Each structure stands twice: as structure tokens, then as C-alpha cells.
Amino acid sequence: MPRFSVIVPVHKVQAYLHDCLRSVLTQDFTDFELIAVDDRSPDACGAILDEAAAQDDRVRALHLAENVGLGRARNVGMRHAEGDYLLFLDSDDTLAPGSLRAIADRLAATDDPAVLVYDYARLFWTGATARNQRSELLATPPGEPEVFRLVDRPDLLNLLMVVWNKVYRRDFVEREGFTFPPGLYEDTPWTYPVLMTAETVATLDRVCVLYRQRRRGSILNTTSWDHFDVFDQYDRVFAFVDSRPALGRWRPLLFRRMLDHLAAIYAAPGRLPPGSRAEFARRTGAHHRRHHTVAAGPPTGFRPRVRSMLLRLGACRAFNLVHAVRRGRRRIATLAQAVRRTLRGAALHGYYLLQRCLPVDQRLAVFAAYWHRGYACNPAALEEAVRRLAPHIRTAWITTPRYAHTLPAGVQRLQPGSAAYWAALARARYLVNNVNFTDRLRKRPEQVHLQTHHGTPLKHMGLDLQDHPAAARGMDFERLLRRVDRWDHSLSANRHSTLTWERVYPSTYTTLEYGYPRNDIFQRATAEDVLRIRDALGIEPGITALLYAPTHRDYQRVFTPRLDLARLAHALGPGFVLLVRAHYFHPDGLRGPYDDGRIIDVSAHPRVEELCLASDALLTDYSSIMFDYANLDRPIVLHADDWEPYRAARGVYLDITAAPPGPVTRTEDELIELFSGDAWRDAESARLRAAFRARFCPYDDGRAAERVVRRVFLGEPEETLPRVVPPSERRPAPAPDECLAQATATAASLL
Known part of the structure; x- marks a missing residue:
């Protein structure tokens, strides 16, 4: 039984299908099956799927005898699924590198919830990307539980209600009998019931899906009478709520979300065919009256009340007028702000x-x-x-x-x-x-x-x-x-x-x-400097301080460590402390309380060089801090759990795992095992570090700033600048244990 069943319905996407399949099959987490359903596609999609299945036994290509639509094609895939979790991916979208690993790790950390919600980014035809604007909803608020029910975090319903930004435990889906109905807006009667019913929900604040924004040809942006399907789908949602009285509490919120959705379709240019807007307004009014009668009270606030009244009455022209006035006011306010910025900018530019x-x-x-x-x-x-x-x-x-x-x-x-x-x-x-x-x-x-x-x-x-x-x-x-x-x-x-x-x-x-x-400070700092910095950070004498400084991932909005810091700190024991330094793209550092003194968030510390001096060893992944830290000749450990997807997504100049500055681990268990012994600081570690330092630190002898100032600011010729001290002759700042020994010896000599 695989961990994931990745279900991909396929229809008329031959230009994008290779990218979609490749994004799944090249994931570093390999415990999955890929079920691709050819929904009677008239192009080469079927042949592409057969070719992929012949090359990779994780792929199953299913061919339907007739075109049944996106939702029912997914149902076919679900009937063949054997994985613990169901993951749906549209065939013109892609999984971000490392996503399955991140999802699997998050599921394990949250005890296999019924539903896990993750993030996405829009991928435009120009190559630009834009993360979901409501991504902050996926971050667990400080002090809140990692696993919850929807009633505890109802704001999740403000996310885009699509099927492909979640994974679903298969036994939960089968027990509840969830399936997709036919129609254009088939995600609506799936996502609301699933979230309302799930006993356990968790979130993953990470972009896992790249949602392709086609220049032309997107179904939802096509002018069609099919957009009237949205009314049937909301009828299905409310029918589901009617069948389960305990879900009645959700009616007001569902009602408001329905109004927002219907208003968005009505206001979107180019969706409704000419001559259909009056009928859409009439159907909207009917839906308002039908479902509002059992909603718990009218909307709050003047504007929602006006909109609700107009939609209830099916007042097409009045709604258009109100919408136009609101849009005009926003444009005027935006224009005024832009004018103010332009005038100020012009004045300052003139001053410049x-x-x-x-x-x-x-x-x-x-x-x-x-x-x-x-x-x-x-x-x-x-x-x-x-x-x-x-x-x-x-x-x-x-x-x-x-x-x-x-x-x-x-x-x-x-x-x-x-x-x-x-x-x-x-x-x-x-x-x-x-x-x-x-x-x-x-x-x-x-x-x-x-x-x-x-x-x-x-x-x-x-x-x-x-x-x-x-x-x-x-x-x-x-x-x-x-x-x-x-x-x-x-x-x-x-x-x-x-x-x-x-x-x-x-x-x-x-x-x-x-x-x-x-x-320069690494060659100039004294034992007193090292002990002073450690004392300011609250590091007790004799404690081994690991500086954990991971690099930025382009798919992350906030700092999310790839390590379970609490587990790592517990495994290392009371003799260690973790100094956690987020990348400068994430100045807010860690989220969530760590109050046991074994994990210290130092992201806001102004000088990373001081953190290096205070630490006994560096733990990083692919951050350039390793090249600087090597000057201290202290142990460096690389945790390269996502090296392949990182290299593929960003591109690298060096295979840092082939010639590293110290030991390399691939899993959290390997990392814990490494620090349980002395391999992280043994002779082989020192040999790797020396070779790395010789290659990348030839000039860092403590006088780099002086050379620059004399050459650039004082205009001194090259030949008069301070000579570079060879690495073998350098004496970097002593390690913390040496500093403590020196301080103890000095104190004893004074007695």
C-alpha cells in the first residue's frame, strides 16, 4: 500500500502533461502511485500516459470510453486508488520540488489527520509566480494546536475552495462516501463537506502546487452557459448540510461564501454569455431566498446587507450600479494615492x-x-x-x-x-x-x-x-x-x-x-569576546551550542525549518542548545513558543558573525554561511534532505554533498545518530573542513577590510597592501571549550 495515490484527470492538455507527470515522478519521496485518467482526450494525452506507464511502474494509465468531465474522472481514479492518502493534481499544474516529502513529514508530525491543507502559487504564462494571497491562514497561530477541527479555525473557508490544495486520508473519504458530482464547479460540493466533516485537520505552510494560469483556454475564464452550474453545486452543499443537522452551524458562513462566489461570477468580465446576465441575476435571487430562510440572521454591516437585498430581489441593474460605484470609488482612492506618491516622488527626484x-x-x-x-x-x-x-x-x-x-x-x-x-x-x-x-x-x-x-x-x-x-x-x-x-x-x-x-x-x-x-572578526576575536557573546545569549558554560542556519527555499513565504526542532533538541539532550537563525528573507524567525531554553531563536540578532563565534558547530543545509564558518575551523554538518529537488529548482554551481565541509546527513534520524557520537567532530570531519577551507577561504586572514579601505578609500597601490596570511599560519578565535578552559586556568592562577 503506497503512502499517496496521486490522481490526475487528463483532457486536452498535451502541451502541459509532460511537465505535470515529471513534477510527480521526480519527487524525492517515492512511495506513491500515480493514477492518470484519460478522459477521452482527443489529442495525444492518451499516448503520453501510455508512454509514461511503460517507463515507470508507479504510473497507471486509465482510458475512459467517453468524456465524463473532471469530477467523474477523479471518481474513476479514486476507485483504483490504494494509497493511504488521496492527492488530486490537475494535469496542467505541477508539484513543487520536495512537496511529497514535505507533505509526508507533516502528516507524520500531526498523527495522520483526515485532511492536510497546503499552499499553492499561481504560475503565469510569462514565467512569473505569485503566492496565494491568503497564505497566512495556513500558519499555525502561536499557542494553537497543530491538529484541529474546522470549527477551531473557520477562516480556512476563506481559502480558494479547490480540491488540489489538500490531501485526504482515503479511509475517511470512503467512510463518508465522498465523490465528485458532474459539472463545472465540481470542487464546491466536495471541499466544503470534506472540511466540515473532518474530525482532524492540519495545515502545511508551504507551496506544494504551481497553479498554471493559462494565457488562453482556462475553463473557468471561458464565456459559457456552463457557469450556471454553480447554482446546482451550492444546492448540493446545502443538501449535505440538511442531511447532517450537526452541521447547521455552518449555514451562515456557507450562505455568505455562496453570495461572494455568485457575485464574483456575475461581475467577472467575459464569463457569462451576452444576454444571460439577467437570467443569472434571477437565479441568484432565487438561491438567495431559498437558502437565506434557514440562515442564522442577515449579514452584518451596511454593504453586505445592501448586496444581500439586491441579490435576493434579483435586481440586476441595481447590483451593477452598486458594483460600478464601489469599483469607481476604489479606483478614485487608488488614483489619489498614486497621484500623491507621484508628486512626492517627482519632488524628491527633482531635489536629487x-x-x-x-x-x-x-x-x-x-x-x-x-x-x-x-x-x-x-x-x-x-x-x-x-x-x-x-x-x-x-x-x-x-x-x-x-x-x-x-x-x-x-x-x-x-x-x-x-x-x-x-x-x-x-x-x-x-x-x-x-x-x-x-x-x-x-x-x-x-x-x-x-x-x-x-x-x-x-x-x-x-x-x-x-x-x-x-x-x-x-x-x-x-x-x-x-x-x-x-x-x-x-x-x-x-x-x-x-x-x-x-x-x-x-x-x-x-x-x-x-x-x-x-x-575578519573570526581571526581577531579573543576568548573574552567569545565568552561575552555566549553569556549575552544565555548559553551556560559547558553547553554545546549548535548554530542551525538553513537557507531560503524559493517556495516558502515564512521560515519553516525542515527539522523537527523540538525532537532534535530532545534527542541531543541537556548538554546541547540550538541557536536557530532564519535566512535574512525571514526576519521574524521562528513561529511558536520554545520555552525550555534548549532552542533559542537568534534570527533577530544583528550580527551573524557573533553567533558563529558563540557556537561550537554549524548545522546548515545549502546556506553560504558554511563558506564563512569554515574560517573558524570548527565542525560543520550539512543536512541535505532535499538536495536533489533544491538543485533542480534553483540550480547550483557545486555538488556540495560530493566535497562537503563536514559530514552530510539525509534524514533526521541520521542527523540524530551523528550527534549521538563523535563523528560530527572526528578526524575525518577535520580533514574535510581543511580541504574546504583551503579552497574557499584563501584570503580571509583578518585583514580583508584593511585591504579594501587602503585600496578603494585611500587609493594605495596594490603592491603596498597587507600580504595575505596563509591558512596554515592563521589563528582563529578559540572554540568555546578552549575559551572556558583558558578562563578557568586564569581564574585559578589568581587564587
Whole structure:
């Protein structure tokens, strides 16, 4: 019995069917069957399914003698299903890489609920993607149970009521006798009853389905009398509620959802055929009167009451007028807001152009990092070095009030978009960033733009993202290259980075192979610094601190660790503590309380370098932090449970699992077993780390910032810069256990 039965109804989708099947068959979780139902498709779909079945024994191709429609084709698939769970996928959509693994893990973690709801993203024909706008409903509120009934979280009914954003336990479906009716809106009488009936529901806050938005040919956007099918489907929903008196509580909410749905179809341009709108309005009024009589009271609020009255009366013209007035008011408000923004932007742009007419300020340097997310990374290390080595240069930092506390005392803060911000961009001699400045910046010939980057590239970047549209997220590559053309210098930490940056960001800048300034602290920090940071984080002496720093997944909206942190912390025991650092795309860090002191969310800590110093080892997946952490010569463990789908979805330059900086685990059990012994810090681990450090850390000797300041800000020639200290001669900050031993010895000597 497989874990999943993936049911795919197929009709006239030959251009998309290969992608759909491939997205399932290449999942890293393989315990499934794929049941594809050829709904008498007149094109090559049947042959494509037969070919797939011949090549992979997990595929079963069923061919129907006549076209029965999407819902009844799914019913055929269900009759042949043998899996624990049913998963429905439309044949022009695709599963995101790693989705089945994520779903299986979530089911296991929530004790196999009857229904698991997950997220989707719209995939447009241009290649752009957009996540479900109500995805926040899938996040479990802090303190709330992971498994619940619909009555506990009724807002889930505000999600798109489709069948393919959920998996269903097969025995639950069979016991309740759920099947799909015929018709265009067949998902409606399935999803509402299933959610209302399920005794256990869970959610997975992860994009698992890419919902294709066709340029032409979408059934629901086709002009047709078939849209009148929606009335029959809501009759079926209310009939189901009538058959189960305990579900009567849902009538008011179902009634309002029905009104929203009917109004949306009526208002959507191009759905209803010419001459049919009056009939649709009449049927809407009849449905309103039929089902409102048993609803618990009228809608609340003035607008819903007016809409309800008009729909009840079938007042077609009045409804159109009200709808037009509302739409007009929204457009006027939007236009007014846009005018205000335009006028303010024009005034500031004029001020910027005026400032450009003034001389460049040779003593001003402007810094920023991570899209204005505070004082961090290479720009922060350089700003400190400029104040120390070139005190005649004034520095200013661009960030928002949220991150103002990260700035050192005396450093001027520039509010993004303010007049002072534009004046600084217009006149500063030096512009330093680890990402890019605004597109409206027009660098003057006298200005010097230093691009520091923010990591050694493992995943595809720049022009290489042209082959990965989901990861590129609509990136305009011509605009990207115009930004690159502003760079005068590109900072590199190793030859791999140099070769990558110069290829994916092609322009005439000068590459500076000086190392990363942010890593200088690893060679300069003392034992006292390490113990001070640990004490500030609340790490008790003698405790082994693991810094868990996973990378970002392009399909995630919020930070969702791939590890069960509570289980891992429990398995490691009281001698360990987990320092959990979310990617900078997720500044809010972990959701949910962790109050036992063994899991510390350090996502908001302003300096990741300090977290590295405080930790005894690094646990990561594919984050570039591993290239920096290697400078400390402390253990590194890679947890690569989704390496294949990650590599396929994003594209990578290196097979990090073939030449890793330390042990590699593929499952959570393997990871726990690794830390139960000494393999994570044994001689083989040290050998891997040394080879990795030699390859990727040739210049990180503690003087990278000094080399950059002397070369770029002070204009010193290359040959006078500090020589690079070979890795064998470096002495990084001592590990925490060494620091504790030194402190103990020092204290004993004073007695």
C-alpha cells in the first residue's frame, strides 16, 4: 500500500502533461502511485500516459470510453486508488520540488489527520509566480494546536475552495462516501463537506502546487452557459448540510461564501454569455431566498446587507450600479494615492537632480546592506574600518527605523526615500552595498561604487537565473545589468566567486580578491569576546551550542525549518542548545513558543558573525554561511534532505554533498545518530573542513577590510597592501571549550 495515490484527470492538455507527470515522478519521496485518467482526450494525452506507464511502474494509465468531465474522472481514479492518502493534481499544474516529502513529514508530525491543507502559487504564462494571497491562514497561530477541527479555525473557508490544495486520508473519504458530482464547479460540493466533516485537520505552510494560469483556454475564464452550474453545486452543499443537522452551524458562513462566489461570477468580465446576465441575476435571487430562510440572521454591516437585498430581489441593474460605484470609488482612492506618491516622488527626484549639480563630497561614504535591513555583513565591517583607518571620511548608513538600533553610536542614519537619502546618493564619493541601490540612482563619474556581495555562490545567481524563472521571481535582467554597469569594484572571497560573478554579472568593474571583511572578526576575536557573546545569549558554560542556519527555499513565504526542532533538541539532550537563525528573507524567525531554553531563536540578532563565534558547530543545509564558518575551523554538518529537488529548482554551481565541509546527513534520524557520537567532530570531519577551507577561504586572514579601505578609500597601490596570511599560519578565535578552559586556568592562577 503506497503512502499517496496521486490522481490526475487528463483532457486536452498535451502541451502541459509532460511537465505535470515529471513534477510527480521526480519527487524525492517515492512511495506513491500515480493514477492518470484519460478522459477521452482527443489529442495525444492518451499516448503520453501510455508512454509514461511503460517507463515507470508507479504510473497507471486509465482510458475512459467517453468524456465524463473532471469530477467523474477523479471518481474513476479514486476507485483504483490504494494509497493511504488521496492527492488530486490537475494535469496542467505541477508539484513543487520536495512537496511529497514535505507533505509526508507533516502528516507524520500531526498523527495522520483526515485532511492536510497546503499552499499553492499561481504560475503565469510569462514565467512569473505569485503566492496565494491568503497564505497566512495556513500558519499555525502561536499557542494553537497543530491538529484541529474546522470549527477551531473557520477562516480556512476563506481559502480558494479547490480540491488540489489538500490531501485526504482515503479511509475517511470512503467512510463518508465522498465523490465528485458532474459539472463545472465540481470542487464546491466536495471541499466544503470534506472540511466540515473532518474530525482532524492540519495545515502545511508551504507551496506544494504551481497553479498554471493559462494565457488562453482556462475553463473557468471561458464565456459559457456552463457557469450556471454553480447554482446546482451550492444546492448540493446545502443538501449535505440538511442531511447532517450537526452541521447547521455552518449555514451562515456557507450562505455568505455562496453570495461572494455568485457575485464574483456575475461581475467577472467575459464569463457569462451576452444576454444571460439577467437570467443569472434571477437565479441568484432565487438561491438567495431559498437558502437565506434557514440562515442564522442577515449579514452584518451596511454593504453586505445592501448586496444581500439586491441579490435576493434579483435586481440586476441595481447590483451593477452598486458594483460600478464601489469599483469607481476604489479606483478614485487608488488614483489619489498614486497621484500623491507621484508628486512626492517627482519632488524628491527633482531635489536629487539639483543635488547632482553640486560637487561630489569627497569625504562622504554611504553604506547599506540587505535592502536596508540594518548594520550588517561586509558593508558593516567596511564602515567600521573606514572610521578607524580613514577618519577624515564621514559615513552614513541607509536603514529603516526598525533596524536603527543596529547602528553603532555616532553613525548617521539615512531614511530610505527621504531628502537626506537622495542628497547623499547624489553627492557621496563612495557608495557601498552588498545588494544593489535603487534603479533611480545615476552614478556620477566621480563616484566610486563598491559591490561587496553577501556570500560565496552555491546556488545560481544573476544571468544564470534566466533558466529558473520560479527562483528569479520576475527578475528584469536588462535592469539588473544596468545596475551592474554602475559597479566600479566587485569584492570576491575566492577564485570560485570571482569566476562566477564575472560571468553572471558581466561588466567592466574591477574584481578585488581580498577576502570578505565580515570574516575578519573570526581571526581577531579573543576568548573574552567569545565568552561575552555566549553569556549575552544565555548559553551556560559547558553547553554545546549548535548554530542551525538553513537557507531560503524559493517556495516558502515564512521560515519553516525542515527539522523537527523540538525532537532534535530532545534527542541531543541537556548538554546541547540550538541557536536557530532564519535566512535574512525571514526576519521574524521562528513561529511558536520554545520555552525550555534548549532552542533559542537568534534570527533577530544583528550580527551573524557573533553567533558563529558563540557556537561550537554549524548545522546548515545549502546556506553560504558554511563558506564563512569554515574560517573558524570548527565542525560543520550539512543536512541535505532535499538536495536533489533544491538543485533542480534553483540550480547550483557545486555538488556540495560530493566535497562537503563536514559530514552530510539525509534524514533526521541520521542527523540524530551523528550527534549521538563523535563523528560530527572526528578526524575525518577535520580533514574535510581543511580541504574546504583551503579552497574557499584563501584570503580571509583578518585583514580583508584593511585591504579594501587602503585600496578603494585611500587609493594605495596594490603592491603596498597587507600580504595575505596563509591558512596554515592563521589563528582563529578559540572554540568555546578552549575559551572556558583558558578562563578557568586564569581564574585559578589568581587564587
